[in-house]
Amino acid sequence: MTMKDDLTLLGNCTLDHDGCIVCSDAGIPVRVISIEGDDALCEDAAGNQTEIAVELVAPVTEGEILLTHGGVAIAKVQRADKLKCCRPEGGK
Amino acid sequence: MKYVDEFRNADLARAVSAEMALLVDPKRHYKIMEVCGGHTHTIYRHGIKDLLPDQVELVHGPGCPVCVLPMGRVDEGIAIAERPEVIFTCFGDMMRVPGSKGNLLEVKAEGADIRMVYSPLDALRIARENPDREVVFYAIGFETTAPSTALTLQRAKKEEIGNFSVFCNHVTIVPPVRALLDSPDLRLDAFIGPGHVSTVIGCRPYEFMPADYGKPCVVAGFEPLDLMQSVLMLIRQLDEGRCEVENQYGRAVLWEGNLKALEAMSEVFELRPYFEWRGLGFIAQSALKLSPAYADLDAELRYSTPGVRVADPKACQCGEVLKGVLKPPECKVFGTACTPERPLGALMVSSEGACAAYYNFGRKSFEKVEIGSR
Numbered sequence: 001m002t003m004k005d006d007l008t009l010l011g012n013c014t015l016d017h018d019g020c021i022v023c024s025d026a027g028i029p030v031r032v033i034s035i036e037g038d039d040a041l042c043e044d045a046a047g048n049q050t051e052i053a054v055e056l057v058a059p060v061t062e063g064e065i066l067l068t069h070g071g072v073a074i075a076k077v078q079r080a081d082k083l084k085c086c087r088p089e090g091g092k
Numbered sequence: 093m094k095y096v097d098e099f100r101n102a103d104l105a106r107a108v109s110a111e112m113a114l115l116v117d118p119k120r121h122y123k124i125m126e127v128c129g130g131h132t133h134t135i136y137r138h139g140i141k142d143l144l145p146d147q148v149e150l151v152h153g154p155g156c157p158v159c160v161l162p163m164g165r166v167d168e169g170i171a172i173a174e175r176p177e178v179i180f181t182c183f184g185d186m187m188r189v190p191g192s193k194g195n196l197l198e199v200k201a202e203g204a205d206i207r208m209v210y211s212p213l214d215a216l217r218i219a220r221e222n223p224d225r226e227v228v229f230y231a232i233g234f235e236t237t238a239p240s241t242a243l244t245l246q247r248a249k250k251e252e253i254g255n256f257s258v259f260c261n262h263v264t265i266v267p268p269v270r271a272l273l274d275s276p277d278l279r280l281d282a283f284i285g286p287g288h289v290s291t292v293i294g295c296r297p298y299e300f301m302p303a304d305y306g307k308p309c310v311v312a313g314f315e316p317l318d319l320m321q322s323v324l325m326l327i328r329q330l331d332e333g334r335c336e337v338e339n340q341y342g343r344a345v346l347w348e349g350n351l352k353a354l355e356a357m358s359e360v361f362e363l364r365p366y367f368e369w370r371g372l373g374f375i376a377q378s379a380l381k382l383s384p385a386y387a388d389l390d391a392e393l394r395y396s397t398p399g400v401r402v403a404d405p406k407a408c409q410c411g412e413v414l415k416g417v418l419k420p421p422e423c424k425v426f427g428t429a430c431t432p433e434r435p436l437g438a439l440m441v442s443s444e445g446a447c448a449a450y451y452n453f454g455r456k457s458f459e460k461v462e463i464g465s466r
Contacts, residue, residue: 027236027288027314027344053213056239056353067291067344070183070233071211072240074353075291075344 027067029077032060040073042066100138100316108320109143115327122148123279124326125416127269128286129156130314132446136453138316148323151278151416152446154268154372155286157233157261158185159438159445160414162368163402165261166191169230172259172395173204179222180206181215182230188441192402212244212258219248219256228391232261235292238380239353242360245386257391260381262361265289266297267378268369273305277417282326284319285311287341292357294349295339302335313341360386370404370438371411410437413446420447427451 030042030052038055052068054060057076067075116122126132132152135141141150154160170191173180180196187197187208200206205225209215212229219227231241241258248256265286272278285298290311301307308329312322322340329335339345360383367379382390391397404410407425412418420426420439430436432448439445 027291053240053243056243056350056356058352067288069236069288070240071213072243074236074239074288075346075350077344 027069027074030066030068030073032062032064032066034062035060040066042068042073104317105143105320108317108324112148112320112324112327113145115324115331116145116147117331118147120147120330122281122327122330123151124148124282124284124323125151125153125272125280126284126312126319127153127155127265128284128289129159129445129449130288131155131284131286131312131319132449134314134316134319136449139453140316140319143320144323148327150323151280152413152420153283153416154272154369154414155234155265155289156439156445157237157263158189158441159410160263160268160369160371161189161232161261161438162370163190163192163404164368164400166195167193167400167402168397169259170194170196170199171397172228172391173199173206175226175395177226178205179218179225179227180204180230181209181218181227182206183210183232184208185441186230186232188435189438190435190441212241213247216244216248216253216256219253220251223255225255226394227256228395229256229258230261231258234263234265234286234289235357236286236288238262238357238361239292239350242353242356245360245382245389246356248389249386254388257389257394258382259391259397260361262380263367263369264363264378264380265293266300267375268372270300271369271372271375271378272415273301273307275415277415280307280416281330282307283309284322284326285309285337287311287313287318287345290339290341290345290349292350292353295337295345295347296349298337302337306335308335308337310338310340311345313344359383368401369414371414405436408437410439410447413439420450423447 028044030044033041033043038053039051040054040060041049042052043049053072057066057073065077066073067077166189172178188195196206215227215229283301295311298309301309308326310322310325312318325338361380362383363377364379364381366374366376368374387393409418409423413420425436430440432440432451435441439447
């Protein structure tokens with residue numbers, strides 16, 4: 001499983017998406033690259049990197065996946081390999 | 093791409109669609125509201141409506157904070173932005189929302205120092221870099237966005253940044269949904285709950301829907317199959333006579349939400365006694381203002397905003413669309429006097445407002461034919 005696959009399981013929003021940050025209820029999945037105090041350098045599925053405030057989901061560790069909104073992490077997400085896929089009953 | 097396929101896989105979508113077709117009662121009409129503007133966007137971008145049985149009708153809800161903002165609040169923001177000592181910061185979509193005499197983009201063109209930011213933390217950084225100017229952040233959004241404003245205010249207070257303040261327009265999702273359920277205009281069968289708001293508030297706040305109104309709710313993710321599965325879950329509940337809150341978006345939403353974010357919000361904000369919503373009128377305890385502990389950082393107090401009320405343009409029917417009474421193409425000015433290039437109402441401004449979603453993803457002509465054929 002690659003890093004990008006891992007992130008896209010949570011949706012296709014990236015830091016440079018053109019949606020409305022206010023209206024879209026946008027949550028952007030990112031992976032923690034490094035941590036400095038209350039902030040973490042994070043990378044999205046497209047490879048964009050930015051600093052994200054992480055105290056609302058602290059403690060975080062490198063490699064964790066966070067859901068971010070407006071530069072702040074609002075949820076911590078399980079690793080993709082532990083997530084259930086959205087398979088309907090009887091689906092392939 | 094692996095995993096994207098899981099949520100956008102055409103075969104899986106067809107399988108869900110076929111299962112829905114088998115499950116629905118042909119004599120029944122299923123009227124389901126998607127509360128969130130992001131869901132509206134997904135539904136039209138991916139053509140989900142075409143995969144649903146005829147008996148299922150999706151109605152767009154009030155879950156777009158830009159769209160529900162009354163014009164008076166835009167005017168008050170513009171009045172602050174026009175002050176020469178102010179650097180006014182806001183999210184991109186706010187720039188084009190029309191006030192009674194223009195929008196922030198036009199005021200910027202006339203010389204006001206208005207800057208688009210991606211995060212309220214960027215506004216705080218601008219305040220640090222410009223100690224001789226007053227930096228105001230126009231805060232707007234539901235509970236998804238409110239934690240980032242709360243966190244920014246906590247940092248501003250901790251760092252004693254006195255030249256920063258927030259004009260708070262944060263709203264909460266439950267009161268307008270309750271208002272809709274109390275409205276005689278609209279008879280809904282079930283709700284698709286907002287996924288990312290729920291990462292913060294959790295699923296418990298929706299329990300009033302089944303408990304008080306007998307309406308099921310499924311909290312949903314934002315990929316096409318997330319939405320289809322959520323509709324399927326609601327059809328199952330309705331057909332089986334069940335009525336409960338279910339969480340389809342378990343990969344991101346915890347039942348109890350994000351307790352740290354809720355704690356930050358409760359420290360920084362308090363509920364307003366009432367707040368005006370476009371199309372819905374005044375709703376009690378439906379919006380947030382800064383708590384007394386953060387009064388020094390409250391732009392509403394710092395600039396004594398008068399609380400003006402401005403009526404929408406007469407031709408604009410955003411209110412009816414927000415309540416789900418009208419579909420966007422049924423508005424008299426949809427696609428004519430009101431377009432994304434020259435929006436008359438906020439629903440056409442926001443990239444994910446219901447009118448913009450219809451307009452941008454080719455629903456205009458189809459819907460007009462469909463409506464005309466009824």
